[in-house]
Amino acid sequence: MNLPGITLDSVTLEYPCGTRALDSVNLHIAGGSAFGIVGPNGAGKSTLLNQICGYSLPTRGQVRIGDLPIERRTLDKIRALIGVVFQHADDQLFQTRVVDDVGFGLHNRGIPHAQAETVSREMLQRFGLTPIAEKSPFNLSSGQKRFAALCGVLVLNPQVLLLDEPTSDLDPRNRRQFLDTFRSLSMTRLVISHDLDFVWDSCENVAILDAGKVVAQGPTREILQNEILLRKHHLELPLRLQVR
Numbered sequence: 001m002n003l004p005g006i007t008l009d010s011v012t013l014e015y016p017c018g019t020r021a022l023d024s025v026n027l028h029i030a031g032g033s034a035f036g037i038v039g040p041n042g043a044g045k046s047t048l049l050n051q052i053c054g055y056s057l058p059t060r061g062q063v064r065i066g067d068l069p070i071e072r073r074t075l076d077k078i079r080a081l082i083g084v085v086f087q088h089a090d091d092q093l094f095q096t097r098v099v100d101d102v103g104f105g106l107h108n109r110g111i112p113h114a115q116a117e118t119v120s121r122e123m124l125q126r127f128g129l130t131p132i133a134e135k136s137p138f139n140l141s142s143g144q145k146r147f148a149a150l151c152g153v154l155v156l157n158p159q160v161l162l163l164d165e166p167t168s169d170l171d172p173r174n175r176r177q178f179l180d181t182f183r184s185l186s187m188t189r190l191v192i193s194h195d196l197d198f199v200w201d202s203c204e205n206v207a208i209l210d211a212g213k214v215v216a217q218g219p220t221r222e223i224l225q226n227e228i229l230l231r232k233h234h235l236e237l238p239l240r241l242q243v244r
């Protein structure tokens with residue numbers, strides 16, 4: 001399949017309070033590739049993700065998924081292409097049982113309830129989450145919430161996957177499992193992370209965002225070895241390089 005890329009042309013986002021969270025951002029993420037976004041707290045990373053999933057529209061500039069510009073009239077089409085797990089997984093879990101949450105998007109697409117439930121249970125099983133299938137999403141640990149949200153996105157088999165801080169509350173074993181899963185996927189993937197080792201292991205290319213601007217982008221193994229560049233933007237070498 002010809003997977004869509006993600007293009008940002010001079011994207012600026014100003015919040016109503018006047019904060020300019022993104023300032024003329026230009027980026028291109030090739031279809032089918034994995035791309036990392038790193039940067040300090042408050043750099044504009046989550047704001048960037050909101051522009052790419054159409055959660056909010058830029059003040060100036062344009063975002064395109066493949067050839068499709070993100071505009072009010074294209075939002076339904078865009079949402080059918082994109083799966084997103086937000087930084088705070090609480091924001092996207094709201095059913096009474098985890099299995100219903102995972103199947104919610106399928107149900108919305110007209111898949112019969114029984115079929116949606118079967119697919120959802122299979123996905124939960126893949127992540128070892130069968131024991132929590134009947135629980136309320138509100139009573140999960142934060143790592144479990146994150147996996148539940150991810151399952152709800154993966155069952156929809158999106159062409160573009162956007163993840164905001166996916167490993168921030170995973171234990172080492174789950175982080176490893178998540179990394180293996182992420183690497184096995186073939187859709188266009190964008191991951192925002194403070195976990196530079198995760199980005200090192202999973203993304204071909206990376207961009208550093210600071211104060212709303214892309215200050216560097218290129219091959220992950222070049223950018224994330226540049227200690228002077230990283231330090232300038234409140235980042236550190238991936239741990240594996242520090243040990244060396």
Ligand SMILES: Nc1ncnc2c1ncn2[C@@H]1O[C@H](COP(=O)(O)OP(=O)(O)OP(=O)(O)O)[C@@H](O)[C@H]1O
Pocket residue numbers: 015016017019020021039040041042043044045046047048087
């Ligand atoms: N809804 C909002 N209204 C006003 N300002 C906002 C809003 N959301 C974020 N901001 C501001 O926009 C800037 C970028 O925030 P954003 O959440 O995108 O940063 P981030 O890079 O994701 O940070 P973190 O690593 O802490 O998650 C910050 O200065 C923040 O205070």
Ligand SMILES: [Mg+2]
Pocket residue numbers: 045046047087164
């Ligand atoms: Mg954020």
